[in-house]
Amino acid sequence: MVIRQVITEPFHIKINGKWLYIDQETLAKHPGGIAMTAYRETDATTAFHIFHSGSKLAYQMITEISANNVDYEPTKEQEVSKTLSVLSDEVVGNWNLDEQRIETINQNFNRFRIKMQKLGFFEASNAFYVRKICEAIGLLSLAIFFQLQQRFILSALILGLAWQQLGWLIHEYAHHQHFRSHYWNDLISYIVGNLLQGFSSGGWKEQHNMHHAATNVIGRDGDIDLLPFWAIVPSDLQVSILYNIA
Structure with a gap:
């Protein structure tokens, strides 16, 4: 890490x-x-x-x-x-x-x-974001329904899909892609992140903003630190050998 x-x-x-x-x-x-x-x-x-x-x-x-x-x-x-x-x-x-x-x-x-x-490429579509949020909430509701029906594997698969969709939604809102007002973007990021996924929107920003500020810079960009699953640079292999995870 x-x-x-x-x-x-x-x-x-x-x-x-x-x-x-x-x-x-x-x-x-x-x-x-x-x-x-x-x-x-x-x-x-x-x-x-x-x-x-x-x-x-x-x-x-x-x-x-x-x-x-x-x-x-x-x-x-x-x-x-x-x-x-x-x-x-x-x-x-x-x-x-x-x-x-x-x-x-x-x-x-x-x-x-x-x-x-x-050219207007930075102007967001309200209909798109409303649809994506409704889809994610619908998937969560469906996962809860199947959980109550004791169809646990199906529920888990749908829940994973819901979290995947919510993960990209917090990416959009924490990057202030929807509204021009940072206040409203932050507010919805707390809903799709903190409330519906259980992780910190602020913590995500701290990590991901540095990824864009120092993209692929070793030791700064946490998004390229994928140990113990994947080694990006030779120094990662040295760390993995040190901790016996290679």
Whole structure:
């Protein structure tokens, strides 16, 4: 299991060309948890806009932080060196992109994101989500019915299918895919997650937000930590041998 050391020391992130000072108080107020720390001392512009699309609160917080900002401007060489050192040795696969290539990729993603927003691909269908929630609740009800009829295997299979559907629903709502209001997305995530599945929506966010902030980064991305069932990288095999699970 990935055990992350929570960073409490102040750090800087760069958004829209400006370096922002992030102290412990600011980090504690961040609704997205520790995902922000994946971009300490690096440019987080693209990640910020993707994570917080449509969130007035997020842009308000950035404005407030900028107003209280202190002078900080590393050299271009220091910034590039820090970014590459964060990404190079810890990412699954080979990392051989130079500074210009990284900049080009970020610009392409930003143009693609803006185009998709203009075309309406980020607008959710209310009918779709109502149907999916009703289907999941219907499956749960059916599982309870067969349980009362003592048809336990059939009940278990249907219950597993219901939980699978609910798992993707909490994925949608914890990612704020349905409503523009984060409040309503969070509220329904508590229903489809905490109430109907029995696990924490907040805990899921803490884990999965880091997956998107530091995708496939060894030691940070808990979604690639699949021991003892599957080893993603050679270091996983070393751990499994140490604990006699290989």
